[in-house]
Amino acid sequence: MGTTASIPQETATIHALPNAWRVELFRKRAADDPDGKSLTAAARELGLAGLQSARMGRGYLLPPSLEREALEQITRELLADPLLDEVRIIAPGKAPPACADTRVLVARKIGVMDPVADTVQQALDRAGLAPAGLALEISTFRAWELHGTLSAEDLNSLATRVLFNDTIESVTIGGEGLSYGESHPKASFERVQVDLLDADHNTLVEISKRGALSLNLAEMQAIQSHFQGLGRNPSACELETLAQTWSEHCKHKTFAAIVELDGRRIDNLLKQTIKSATHELDRDWCISVFHDNAGIIAFDGDWDICFKVETHNHPSAIDPYGGAGTGIGGVIRDILGVGLGAKPIAGTDAFFVGPADLAPEDLPPGCMHPRRILRGVIAGVRDYGNRMGIPTVNGGVWFDEGFVGNPLVYAGTVGLIPRWAATKSVQPGDKILVVGGRTGRDGIHGATFSSLELHEESEMVSAAAVQIGDPVTEKRVLDALLTARDKKLYRSITDCGAGGLSSAVGEMGAECGARVDLELVPLKYQGLSPEEIWISEAQERMVLAVPPEDLSACIAVFEAEDVEATCIGHFDDSGHLRLYYEGAEMCDIEMEFLHDGTPRPVRQASWSPPAWEDPGAPRAENPGATLLELLARPNISSREWIVRQYDHEVQGTSVLKPLVGVKGEAPGDGAVIRPLEDSFRGVAITCGANPRYGRLHPGRMALAVIDEALRNSLAVGGNPTRTAILDNFSWGNCERPEQLGALVLAAEACREAALAYGTPFISGKDSLNNEYRVGDHSQAIPPTLLISALSVVSDVRRTVSMDLKCAGNLIYQVGLTRAELGGSEYLAILGLEGGVVPAPDLGRAPALFANLHLAMEAGLVRACHDLSEGGLAVAAAEMAFGGGLGLDLDIACVPTLPLAPNYDATATALFSEACTRFLVEIAPEDQTDFEVLLDDAAFALVGRVRADDTFEVRGADGAVLIQLPLSELADAHRCASRG
């Protein structure tokens, strides 16, 4: 024991015994240690049976200059629980007594945020527990004590796969050394000149690559010729500023490019498709679309609602916990930075990961197992979202082989904003106020990193691109910000996201000009270069434009919440972005070149229809067994183990929860909240996505997932004429014509669907270059479009949940079943590829939505559920076990379009995933009214709610096809759940 030999060199930093007091707190032997238990279970899961038991200790390092008495007081009053904790205090330079077979110490790497240490420090300062004049340096670590017989190899495996993340943490196995008080490396504070004027093509490419700038040759040439015109070389700071501003992440160059497809020329894909639909629809309730940090629509009276969804894919691939947490933190800041700032009222999240049961040998080098990624991102969303006090109410998880190397993590936030605060403008002379967290070396090059493909060494080279979130700092910012907004103490605001201050100040000053003195930016530690200060993506920061006369009042509001607020410069009318460091000029770029100088190359796109055969719909030998198998499919089974880890009740606004039904275990179609206490209006939040469709046909996929998001919204009572949608594209490398062709198809389908449904897009984001390279082979993800819908519910008292309500009620299928099983879960369990991807009939679907909504508004609908993955059979089963009531279904009555011979009628009726379909429960006395309101929409009475707990389906000939007790359906749906 006690070896570090097999841990990679980078992580095996052997530290000396720290010159610091070491406090380790373990649970007393008599008290439960859940962390120890979890680790033992995880080891068993990895086949490491040698680990018999484990305990986790929370460790703190405190300055050696503290007297023992002071240290004991701090431990007793603040760090330890008198009832639960066993306290170990180890003097500076000493080792703890040996009390386990192996000890493993996990500590944060230098420069990685340590919010707990900050909290301890502040608490000691506040209470005067630290001797006066003593600067307290505190850090934290975890000490694992392992008992059993693990080989060095097993220990290594346990450490790398469970105990630590190499990107942000260091590990010591068997040793007692810990890093303490190391100083941060010092960078150069001088202006650095980049020799660009005479560089040839190769050198230009090399400069971009070496600096991790993600600028291509054409862009480097544009910069070169701009500076040739000025007759000087750029500074490193100028080049970095251009790289951040021009990054795919910030600029969306692909969507704004000129694209040629089949001889057609599309000048700016986004403008021609998604934005043009919104502009043609021209809804007066669209208050702010596309140009701000989120889209805003009218809600009720003087109140508007806004919505933004972001991706955080690459950071989450290398640090799932930190990546997902900061993804949430970032999208919350988008909402804080829309208009003059909105109050976050709901959160959403969607994950796309590889199969949870992936065999370890199938895991590509450099990748984390999908299950570890999923657990990490869930924990990240949980710990950040819950701490912010924002209910996480909607989302989804999709499993597909295509996401093994490159998972997708989407996070969304809905906000509430008074109409007067929906617009903003910067005036020359306004002070630039940065508020929130301090700036450190975390998150350097996040914007440019996200624009590159992932590869085997991503976690090595990109460690600096990962940030660690500190939600309490962001919560403080939120509290102070809304107070300052209501006192009207600032004129404009934006968040510090990708590109850091560079993007925030650059965008706010785009129309006028700005000057920043970089040495004024508050730092976490000394040693950052001016460039690092300027582009750091350190979290929890916002930038405000404050009229000079309001500056001190504004700073006072933030200080009252213990939020640092610092003036770092001002906006002016120079038309230039000028940066100084202690008086020396670091950057002077014309705003016009910065924002409009990006070259617009012509990109080639191609598309050829998929070469799949249509396998039709083979007959199901045993439809009951198939239904049980479908309910347990990873993409259908219960998400309860995830949903319950999120606080979906905070703020007290919940109307329809993510899980509904008698036992609270049935999947609702969407969430409804009531954000204003003096109004019955509600907000419905739903989504739609399906990468399996995307792989087969990106255009039909786009139509299908828009239909799905709108179906979900309608099913919970959303008003289809007051529904807005958001697009989030995650695609492979669009430098490749076929990827770009797929993107064009999907974007054009978005336009078509938005116009047909009268549903405008109000915001969106794209994440391109989602590929994973091993050696020479680059694997793209399946084209994945997440559609998020935000809808106004006119009266929350009329919302409907999907669980069956009453025996004897009638069950209608609304909408036509079509021979569309391409990408379906049914074909997936048969191992069949290809087929026709579902797509809505855009000529009829909007009228069907309108009619069904009328029936819901009239109070005729008792339960409503959309038909999606798994089709009619799965939807009916979910409604039945949700309501604890059996059901009779008659397949002969299912409204179906005529079928080709290779489509079995029963299998098609039960398992087709055709769009625009619902199951609706109606009381017998409302039958006529309901049918009159549905008018000429396709619908049919297909079943009846039973009084017992039997789920029964009869075939066209009247024979019983499926007969199952509800408990078996619910068990199947629940069985795949895991934590």
Added chain:
Amino acid sequence: MTQPKALVLRTAGTNCDSETARALRLAGASTEVLHTKQLVQAPSRLEEIEILVIAGGFSYGDDISAGRVWGHQLRHFLLPALRTFVDRGGLILGVCNGFQVLVEAGLLGSTDADGLRDIALTNNSSNRYECRWVELESQPCACPWITAGERMPVPVAHAEGRFCVKDAATLVRLKAAGQIALVYTDPEAPKSSAVGYPTNPNGSVEQIAGICDPSGRVLGLMPHPERNLDPWNHPRWTRMAPRSAGEGLAFYEAMVAVAEGSPVA
């Protein structure tokens, strides 16, 4: 009779202050939300009120341990003022993080022979944060606004809500002093029968969800009655006959009524 006055206390990371203030207002108290810093600066604010509620959330990120830092702050700066407030008839309620803070601050009056705290709220037995609805049953206890035998559906949402005690003697003493106020119960099961997970969502000893101090005027509980004020908050309201309010409102109304009946001298 004058309208009772309530303060909702918050700090960095508190996130249930708005709905808690709303509950108190709906229950009839004039209510203000106050940052702990301001109360530390002016503890005399306690002399103007009858009710103090320590709101839920993640104070200081729940760093070190849930409620530890805020509890330490109250103990360090406000303990005498808070004790005087309770002695003069004031009511203190701690919900979720507020309960954890009351335990940490030592305001629930439970210490062993050495003067050390002998109760704690620790990691759920599932070792993770859980948000779910539970049913509470009120116990015969010292708390004047709790009526024994009543039941109330409420959501819990926490990671560190498992109530535990130093030893069996602690439990005996808590019971004898009428300090056990609320327990988790199965709505289907007979009263006061033992229940397992998830009815007891965190593994608390004897299903204890809330306790009071021996005076009954300080109460802490893990679940959130302020998240069940409206008719449509209940997870099965779409299956129920029309209702006028959520069950959590009555909880706050009972507290405000007690404050109204015995205004601070």
